[in-house]
Amino acid sequence: MADQSKQTKAECQVDPLTLRNVPLILDKNRHVMYPLSRSNKVTLNSGEIIQICCSGNNILYNNKLIKSECISIGCLADDGFMFNGDSIEFDGLKCHQIPSNIIKYTNKTCGGHGSELVIGYDLKQGFITQITICFDNINLTPIYAHHTIVRSIGYRDSNVPRIYFQDNGFYTLPVTLDYLYQKDNQRRIVNALVQIDENSDKYVRRSGDLFINRGHLAAKGDFVYAFQQMATFHYPNSSPQWASFNGGNWNEVEISVRGLASSREIDLEIYTGVWGTMTLPNTRTNCDTDVYLFTSSNKQSVPVPELFWKVVVDARRRSGVAIIGVNNPYDIAVSRHVICDDISEKISWFTRLLNAQKKHIEFGYIYACSVTDFGAVVKYLPVLDIDNLLL
Numbered sequence: 001m002a003d004q005s006k007q008t009k010a011e012c013q014v015d016p017l018t019l020r021n022v023p024l025i026l027d028k029n030r031h032v033m034y035p036l037s038r039s040n041k042v043t044l045n046s047g048e049i050i051q052i053c054c055s056g057n058n059i060l061y062n063n064k065l066i067k068s069e070c071i072s073i074g075c076l077a078d079d080g081f082m083f084n085g086d087s088i089e090f091d092g093l094k095c096h097q098i099p100s101n102i103i104k105y106t107n108k109t110c111g112g113h114g115s116e117l118v119i120g121y122d123l124k125q126g127f128i129t130q131i132t133i134c135f136d137n138i139n140l141t142p143i144y145a146h147h148t149i150v151r152s153i154g155y156r157d158s159n160v161p162r163i164y165f166q167d168n169g170f171y172t173l174p175v176t177l178d179y180l181y182q183k184d185n186q187r188r189i190v191n192a193l194v195q196i197d198e199n200s201d202k203y204v205r206r207s208g209d210l211f212i213n214r215g216h217l218a219a220k221g222d223f224v225y226a227f228q229q230m231a232t233f234h235y236p237n238s239s240p241q242w243a244s245f246n247g248g249n250w251n252e253v254e255i256s257v258r259g260l261a262s263s264r265e266i267d268l269e270i271y272t273g274v275w276g277t278m279t280l281p282n283t284r285t286n287c288d289t290d291v292y293l294f295t296s297s298n299k300q301s302v303p304v305p306e307l308f309w310k311v312v313v314d315a316r317r318r319s320g321v322a323i324i325g326v327n328n329p330y331d332i333a334v335s336r337h338v339i340c341d342d343i344s345e346k347i348s349w350f351t352r353l354l355n356a357q358k359k360h361i362e363f364g365y366i367y368a369c370s371v372t373d374f375g376a377v378v379k380y381l382p383v384l385d386i387d388n389l390l391l
Contacts, residue, residue, distance in 0.1 A: 011043055011044060011045060011046065011075070011077075012043070012044040012046070012048075012075035012076070012077070012078075012079050012080070012081065012090070013039065013041040013042070013043050013044075013079060014041060014042050014044075014079065014090045014091075015035070015040065015041050015042075016035070016042060016225065017155070017157055017225075018091055019091070019093060019094045020094055021054075021094055021095040021096075021097060021098045021099070021226065021227070022094070022095070022098075022157070022225050022226055022227060023052045023053055023054050023059065023093065023094065023095045023099060024051075024052070024053040024054070024055065024099055024121060024123075024128065024227070025042060025050060025051075025052060026050060026051040026052075026053060026128070027050060028048075028049065028050075030051070030125070030126065030128065032128065032225075032228075033050065034150050034152045034155075034224055035152045035155050035224075036152065037151045037152040037154065037155070037262065037265050038265075040152070040155050044075040045075065046075055046076065046077045047074060047075060048074065048075045049072055049073070049074045049075075050072070050073060050074075050075075051070050051071070051072050051073075052070065052071050052072075052073060052093055053069055053070040053099070053121070053123055054069050054070075054095035054096065054097070054099050055069060055099040055100050055101070055121040055122060055123055055128075056069070056097070056099060056100030056122075057069065057095055057096045057097045057099070057100065058095075058096045059071055059093065059094070059095060059096070060093070060094050060095070060096055061083075061088060061092050061093055062092040065096070069123060069124065070123060070124070070125065071083060073088065073090075073093075098226060098227050098230060099121060099227040100121075101119060101120060101121055101130070101227065101230070101231035102119070102120070102121075102122050103117055103118070103119045103133075103166075103168050103170075103234045103236065104117065104118060105117055106118055110134035110143070110380075110382075111134040111136070111143040111144065111380035112379070112380050113136065113138070114134040114135055114136050114137075114143045114380070115134075115135050115137055116132060116133070116134060116135075117132070117133040117134075117135050117170075117236055118130075118131070118132050118133070119131040119132075119133070119231050119232075119234055119237065120231070121227075130147065130223070130228055130231055131145055131146070131147045131218045131231070131232070131237060132145065132146045132147070133145045133146075133217070133236050133237060134273075134380070135170065135236050137170075138301075139301055139302075139303055140170075140171050140172070140173070140294075140301040140302050141239060141274065141301075141302060141303055141305075142217055142236050142237065142238070142239055142273070142274065143273055143274070143380055144217070144271055144272060144273030144274075144380070144381070145217035145218045145237055145271070145272050145273070146218075146269070146270065146271050146382075147218040147222065147223075147270055148267055148268065148269055148270065149222050149257065149258060149261045149267070149268045149270055150224065150261065150267050151261050151262065151264075151265045151266055151267050152224065152262075153222065153223075153224060153258050153261050153262055154258075154262040155224060156221070156223065156224040156225075156229075157224065157225060157226050157229070160220070160226045160229045160230065162220070162233075163230055163233050164178075164233065165177065165178075165214055165233045165234065165235050165238060166233060166234050166235065167235050168234055168235065168236070170235065170236050171235060171302070173294055173301070173302075174296075175294070177235050177302075180293040180294055180302060181212065181213075181214060181240075181293070183204060183206070183211050185293075186204045186211060186212050186293065187199070187200075187201065187203075187204040189292070189293060189294070189295055190203050190204055190280070190291060191203070191204075192295070193280070193282075193289050193290075193291060193292070193295065194280050194281065194282050194283055194289050195282055195283050195284045195285075196283050203280060203330065208244075209242075209243040209244040209247060209248075210242065210243070210244055210329060210362075211242070211243050212240045212241070212242060212243070212293065212304060213240075213241055213242070213243040213246045213247075214235075214238045214240070214241070215238055215239050215240065215241025215245075215246050215250065215308065215327075216232055216237060216238055217237050217238065217239065217272040217273065217274075218232055218237055218270070218272060219232065219254045219272075220232045220233075221254060221255075221258065222254065222257075222258065222270065239274050239305055239308070240293055240302065240303075240304040240305065241305075241308060241327055242327055242328070242329050242364070244329050244362050244363060244364070245308075245325060245326075245327055245329065245363065245364030248357070248360075248362070248363030248364050249325060249354060249357060249358055249360070249363045249364035249365075249366045250308060250325050250364055252350075252351050252353055252354035252357075252358075253310060253323055253325065253354065253366065255351055255354075256349055256350045256351050256354055257270065257310065257312055257323075259349060259351065260312070260349045260390075263349070266314050266316070266317075267315075267316075268312055268313060268314060269312075269313040269314075269315055270310065270311070270312060270313070271310070271311040271313070271381065271382065271384075272308070272309070272310045272311075273308075273309055273378075273380075273381075274305035274306075274307065274308055274309070275305060275306060275307040275309060275339075275378055276305060276306030276307055277290040277291065277292070277303040277304065277305065277306055278290075278291050278303075278304045278305060278306045278327055278328045278331075279291065279306070279328075279331075280328075280330065290303065291303070291304040292304065304327065305327050306326070306327060306328065306337060307324055307325065307326060307327060307337060307339070308324070308325045308327055308364075309322060309323065309324045309325070309374070309378065310322070310323045310324075311323075311371055311374065311381065311384070312390055313371075313384060313386060313390070314390055315385075317388065317390075318385055318386055318387045318388060319386060319387070319388035319389060319390040320371045320384060320386040320388075320389075320390050321343075321347065321368055321369075321370070321371065321389055321390045321391070322340070322368060322369045322370070322371050322373075322374035322375075323344075323366065323367075323368045324338075324339070324340075324366070324367055324368065324369065324374070325364045325365065325366050326361070326364060326365040326366075327364065328361075329361060329362040329364075331361070332361060334359075334361060334365045337365070338367055339369075339374075339377045339378075340369035340370070340373035340374050340376070340377055341369055341370070341373055342367040342368065342369065343368050343369060343370065343389070344358060344366065344367050344368040346368075346389070346391050347368055347391055348391055349391075354366065370389060371384060371386045372386075
């Protein structure tokens, strides 16, 4: 019994969210470390070495500058650490500023005709990837994004403000994405496409949530630390999504998936993407008309997707499920948007609100499919090793 007590005391347990600004905490394999889901603390063994990194700036210890973006510290015992031969306290460490992130091409292809982008942290010792995106450079739209929701997601910093999305030069247009998302521009473009009066608010309303918003693929709320949440605000990690859907059922899908990771204490691999282009009826031809945020005499780009989808994978148990939402609050013929057999009634981990309103069109009609059935239609989904349904 005495030996067990000593062994427990030999650990270092630290709470990263007590730090401002939180640095990257990296293990020996250069993976970001997270708290244990039960204790809300990162636990280290005596003698274990970790790295503290502040990408793009420097580390402070007790508000004194250490002119380095990364340092190595070792766990002594009883929550004490060693740095350069001196004993230090973890709580005295922080970044001078929030660690900076970048988005860049990898020179890899994906999704048949896409180019791979990564969002992460450019350290001298190597790049730390947070989100991988497959991007269509022709139509100027993401195809899908991949990230991980960790089991300790319930511990995430809930006080991180939303920031402006960054363009980063991936959208080769004569106007900015910020301009395209302005309500007046949306109304003008959509009304011209369906040939109604340019000032009509039949589709893009002047008040309420019937307008087109920036819909995250890898969601801000899917990440623990402030620097990770802020790294989600790059336009290639978003696609045009009706606000009633964005704040309605798609938000409930995201809450449900985070709840699954937290309640079952499992890490989840998440693939989130778009499919098709939404349509509205042309008043003169009565034909379905594809909707884009940008149109010119010779080009249409930044399509408004017909569907948003999310494939949720528990890799350790080789189980998964695809969740699909219809991004059109005006189309009551939802059956034509169901591309695989709906198994949503079998899912046990949806929130109560999502179960109650998942078939509500304005909030975004939600259904679910096996990954096999979904992948048979959405061919660009990466090949996944899945044998079971994640229900």
